[in-house]
Amino acid sequence: MHGGIEHRVGVLFVCLGNICRSPMAEGAFRAAAQQRGLAALIDSAGTASYHVGSPPDPRAIAVAAQHGIDIGGQSARPVERDDFYRFTRIIALDRANLESLRSKAPRDATAQLAMLMDAVDGRQGEPVADPYYGNTLTFEMTWSAVTLGVEAWADRLIAEVDRQQRP
Numbered sequence: 484m485h486g487g488i489e490h491r492v493g494v495l496f497v498c499l500g501n502i503c504r505s506p507m508a509e510g511a512f513r514a515a516a517q518q519r520g521l522a523a524l525i526d527s528a529g530t531a532s533y534h535v536g537s538p539p540d541p542r543a544i545a546v547a548a549q550h551g552i553d554i555g556g557q558s559a560r561p562v563e564r565d566d567f568y569r570f571t572r573i574i575a576l577d578r579a580n581l582e583s584l585r586s587k588a589p590r591d592a593t594a595q596l597a598m599l600m601d602a603v604d605g606r607q608g609e610p611v612a613d614p615y616y617g618n619t620l621t622f623e624m625t626w627s628a629v630t631l632g633v634e635a636w637a638d639r640l641i642a643e644v645d646r647q648q649r650p
């Protein structure tokens with residue numbers, strides 16, 4: 484991080500294409516962090532490179548917009564080696580994404596890997612399914628799952644920061 488604020492918390496959301504699920508997670512988490520006053524470095528990336536440079540899928544942009552969140556300015560990028568040091572948490576949307584991250588992680592990576600639903604009581608390890616071949620309803624259901632997950636992560640991470648700040 485050059486010249487910017489040094490954040491104690493860094494969260495990278497990762498799906499396959501970085502055009503549907505992880506852009507929604509990034510947008511929803513930015514809103515959740517802002518609401519809670521949680522300062523964090525926030526981004527998203529994909530384990531595959533098919534869509535590098537593309538904006539989010541129009542259906543993802545539309546469902547986010549319906550919930551008051553603009554994700555139209557995002558641009559897809561692949562997961563990079565540096566990510567495993569720049570972020571404190573790398574959060575996968577499904578199990579295949581988590582396995583890809585495990586295989587890409589350098590031995591001395593400092594980021595902790597997890598899944599989105601791990602922060603939700605009773606839903607640890609649940610995947611958020613790829614909505615790419617779905618319809619508007621699929622995207623609405625994906626949005627609901629993603630917001631549940633990111634709000635739980637925002638609560639967990641702010642509690643961690645509070646604990647670290649206590650003398």
Ligand code: 4NP
Pocket residue numbers: 498499500501502503504505533613614615
């Ligand atoms: P995402 O969805 O991983 O949530 O961004 C996908 C987008 C594109 C493809 C697969 C999943 N694709 O195969 O092109």
